[in-house]
Amino acid sequence: MSKTIIISNRLPTKVQRTATGLTFQPSEGGLATGLGSIYQAGDNVWVGWPGLSVDESAEQDQVREQLSADSMAPVFLSEAEIRDFYEGFSNSTLWPTFHYFPQYATYEQAHWDAYVAVNEKFCQAVLELAGPDDTIWVQDYQLLLLPEMLRRERPEATIGFFLHIPFPSYELLRGLPWGAELLRGMLGADLIGFHTFDYMQHFLSAVSRLLGLSNHNGQVEMPDRPVLVDAFPMGIDYQRYAEAAISKAVQHHEQAYREALGDTRVVLSIDRLDYSKGIAQRLHAFEELLLQHPEWHERVNLLMVVVPSRDRVAQYAALKEEIDELVGRINAQYRTISWNPIHYFYRSFPFDELSALYCLADVALVTPVRDGMNLVAKEFIASKANQRGVLILSERAGAAQELAEALLINPTDTNQMVESLHEALRLPAEEQQARMTAMQQLVRQYDVFAWTRLFMDRLAYSKIKQQTLATDVLDTQAQNQLRHDYAVAERRLLLFDYDGTLVRFTHNPQHARPDQELLKLLGNLAADARNQVVVISGRDRTTLERWLGHLPIDFIAEHGVWLRRAGGSWHLFQEGLRAEWKRDIRPILDQYVSRTPGSSIEEKDYSLVWHYRRADAGLGALRARDLLNHLTFMTSNTDLHVLEGKKVLEIKHAGIHKGTAAAQWLGPEPPPFVLALGDDRTDEDTFAALPPEAYTLKVGPTPRSLARYAVSNVAHVRQLLSSLLQIETIVPPAVLSA
Ligand SMILES: O=P(O)(O)OC[C@H]1O[C@H](O[C@H]2O[C@H](CO)[C@@H](O)[C@H](O)[C@H]2O)[C@H](O)[C@@H](O)[C@@H]1O
Numbered sequence: 001m002s003k004t005i006i007i008s009n010r011l012p013t014k015v016q017r018t019a020t021g022l023t024f025q026p027s028e029g030g031l032a033t034g035l036g037s038i039y040q041a042g043d044n045v046w047v048g049w050p051g052l053s054v055d056e057s058a059e060q061d062q063v064r065e066q067l068s069a070d071s072m073a074p075v076f077l078s079e080a081e082i083r084d085f086y087e088g089f090s091n092s093t094l095w096p097t098f099h100y101f102p103q104y105a106t107y108e109q110a111h112w113d114a115y116v117a118v119n120e121k122f123c124q125a126v127l128e129l130a131g132p133d134d135t136i137w138v139q140d141y142q143l144l145l146l147p148e149m150l151r152r153e154r155p156e157a158t159i160g161f162f163l164h165i166p167f168p169s170y171e172l173l174r175g176l177p178w179g180a181e182l183l184r185g186m187l188g189a190d191l192i193g194f195h196t197f198d199y200m201q202h203f204l205s206a207v208s209r210l211l212g213l214s215n216h217n218g219q220v221e222m223p224d225r226p227v228l229v230d231a232f233p234m235g236i237d238y239q240r241y242a243e244a245a246i247s248k249a250v251q252h253h254e255q256a257y258r259e260a261l262g263d264t265r266v267v268l269s270i271d272r273l274d275y276s277k278g279i280a281q282r283l284h285a286f287e288e289l290l291l292q293h294p295e296w297h298e299r300v301n302l303l304m305v306v307v308p309s310r311d312r313v314a315q316y317a318a319l320k321e322e323i324d325e326l327v328g329r330i331n332a333q334y335r336t337i338s339w340n341p342i343h344y345f346y347r348s349f350p351f352d353e354l355s356a357l358y359c360l361a362d363v364a365l366v367t368p369v370r371d372g373m374n375l376v377a378k379e380f381i382a383s384k385a386n387q388r389g390v391l392i393l394s395e396r397a398g399a400a401q402e403l404a405e406a407l408l409i410n411p412t413d414t415n416q417m418v419e420s421l422h423e424a425l426r427l428p429a430e431e432q433q434a435r436m437t438a439m440q441q442l443v444r445q446y447d448v449f450a451w452t453r454l455f456m457d458r459l460a461y462s463k464i465k466q467q468t469l470a471t472d473v474l475d476t477q478a479q480n481q482l483r484h485d486y487a488v489a490e491r492r493l494l495l496f497d498y499d500g501t502l503v504r505f506t507h508n509p510q511h512a513r514p515d516q517e518l519l520k521l522l523g524n525l526a527a528d529a530r531n532q533v534v535v536i537s538g539r540d541r542t543t544l545e546r547w548l549g550h551l552p553i554d555f556i557a558e559h560g561v562w563l564r565r566a567g568g569s570w571h572l573f574q575e576g577l578r579a580e581w582k583r584d585i586r587p588i589l590d591q592y593v594s595r596t597p598g599s600s601i602e603e604k605d606y607s608l609v610w611h612y613r614r615a616d617a618g619l620g621a622l623r624a625r626d627l628l629n630h631l632t633f634m635t636s637n638t639d640l641h642v643l644e645g646k647k648v649l650e651i652k653h654a655g656i657h658k659g660t661a662a663a664q665w666l667g668p669e670p671p672p673f674v675l676a677l678g679d680d681r682t683d684e685d686t687f688a689a690l691p692p693e694a695y696t697l698k699v700g701p702t703p704r705s706l707a708r709y710a711v712s713n714v715a716h717v718r719q720l721l722s723s724l725l726q727i728e729t730i731v732p733p734a735v736l737s738a
Pocket residue numbers: 009010028029030031032034140141164165234272309310371372373374375
């Protein structure tokens with residue numbers, strides 16, 4: 001039976017060393033609590049770190065055995081790995097960068113090295129467990145390199161990745177020395193999930209700008225497969241909180257708290273110790289409330305739970321001191337004999353007590369400056385059996401995208417926070433109920449089980465999509481058939497597009513000269529008298545002649561405008577072509593060049609081309625759409641046509657294209673073997689002009705093509721062509737045709 005393997009840095013159980021030995025407790029933090037509800041089904045297993053360093057092998061055995069009874073497999077980290085990988089790269093480089101605190105980020109080579117090494121360690125652990133049909137689901141920023149590492153070992157594996165923290169704007173990522181490697185690591189997955197659409201957009205823009213990979217509707221075209229990118233806002237185990245709220249045990253705790261506090265309104269604050277959570281800002285706002293609205297003295301309490309977290313990282317230790325000091329100062333300033341404004345707990349609470357705090361609270365004050373999702377907000381909502389209670393929520397938490405009925409605030413605007421608190425404490429019961437009911441409906445429906453189902457369905461879909469594509473791929477069997485048909489044919493027409501087919505794209509088109517390997521390949525193919533080799537390109541004739549003119553091959557240049565047979569001279573596809581129109585169009589292109597840094601114009605005899613490969617990807621696409629509209633309008637009612645290629649727009653004569661030219665080479669009696677290779681939109685015209693039995697091959701990852709087969713890249717093309725040459729030497733054609 002196939003299983004799902006969840007992998008995260010932290011396991012949902014954390015092991016602690018006490019005087020009496022090892023103890024096993026639930027972990028805090030949204031990832032562990034959120035997914036903790038689902039991993040135990042079937043044969044599923046969760047791979048991760050148990051939260052402490054265990055060096056001794058007897059202890060490791062004990063931990064492994066106990067965790068395996070609960071479907072967990074530990075990855076042990078040494079003290080040095082905890083320091084350099086966990087506290088170092090994960091929480092002193094990635095965490096601050098991804099939460100828009102670059103001033104806190106450190107860039108240490110040793111931390112990066114440890115990050116790579118620990119990701120490899122996780123990779124080994126997964127490989128030991130994963131069967132070929134299993135689904136691998138990698139979680140979060142500590143393991144960004146893992147999908148790619150797994151993909152290298154298991155090209156066919158089903159791999160999902162989910163990021164629990166924000167994905168920041170491209171600018172933040174570019175400030176990171178290892179940005180490109182991290183993106184490539186993530187792209188090893190088949191599906192990449194984020195909490196919100198914004199995070200997903202930031203990721204796609206970073207992939208486009210740093211790796212030069214474009215996407216169509218969130219599908220990134222990798223050379224070997226498409227990768228789906230999507231938003232999946234994570235939910236909680238709603239029933240667990242809703243049921244707890246009405247349980248005896250929880251009500252008992254709630255009542256005890258209520259008696260201890262007396263008759264005051266309760267504002268609740270729960271987070272891990274983290275500068276991203278805005279805890280200090282929150283305390284300032286509460287202090288301001290007491291200052292500006294003295295009517296709340298002795299009538300309101302802030303219950304503040306801060307769960308210890310990453311306290312060996314300098315910024316966390318400093319924050320702890322800041323909070324201690326602030327709480328001390330505010331309490332000292334305002335407390336009375338019978339009233340202590342802030343009840344501050346620096347520890348974690350067992351589930352029932354946490355649940356009782358949610359039930360008790362009138363207001364939940366959730367004000368992170370950045371937060372991937374924030375599950376505390378959702379847990380509070382699920383715990384409100386009577387639909388009373390108000391959620392104040394930072395607009396910078398992922399949860400704010402869904403919870404529109406919360407009182408949304410900007411966490412750096414203290415005045416707004418004070419006013420929202422004041423408003424929340426007085427909000428009429430009916431309005432509380434209306435808002436809470438709407439939010440409960442949403443949180444109940446999109447719970448963590450629905451979230452998992454949605455992710456898994458999309459992951460399966462991405463796999464199916466890849467497989468449908470794979471039917472078009474020139475597999476070994478099809479390639480053998482092609483080679484056989486080639487070997488037995490007396491006459492063969494070989495039509496090769498140049499850029500993107502025979503050579504890889506270069507930043508500057510003038511740098512895409514043919515290398516020795518290619519010249520040899522073409523020369524050898526052309527040397528066979530049965531072969532007619534044609535380079536069919538959009539390039540100008542001068543360049544083609546300079547680069548390839550010494551070979552005994554034919555040329556179709558400028559997308560079919562200029563033709564030359566081997567050894568012959570150039571002639572036009574059609575007499576009487578005009579070029580005066582360039583005078584009107586050229587100034588428009590000049591304008592677009594000046595408005596689009598990096599773009600350029602190429603002028604050919606009978607066409608003009610605007611190139612934007614070197615421009616910023618977003619700006620280039622925007623201007624291209626604009627220019628296309630502009631030119632389409634200008635060329636209506638003329639015999640000109642605007643052609644869209646890969647990062648180019650070309651204005652040329654309508655009715656002359658690669659297909660019309662290719663048809664001339666077919667002649668009245670087409671050769672028994674025709675092979676056409678091309679990567680671009682313009683090559684579709686060639687494919688369309690050829691008979692159905694021709695071997696038409698589309699080069700590159702995008703599937704939509706008229707070609708019969710797809711090959712992945714230029715390297716694959718060259719391997720195919722040299723395999724045709726080998727046939728001649730290994731199997732004499734006479735033998736094959738006999
Ligand atoms: O493992 P730790 O270093 O102790 O940190 C605890 C976890 O914190 C982060 O949680 C995030 O996931 C939540 C659920 O998706 C989300 O609501 C929240 O906004 C995130 O901050 C972290 O992403 C986890 O990897 C940590 O285990």
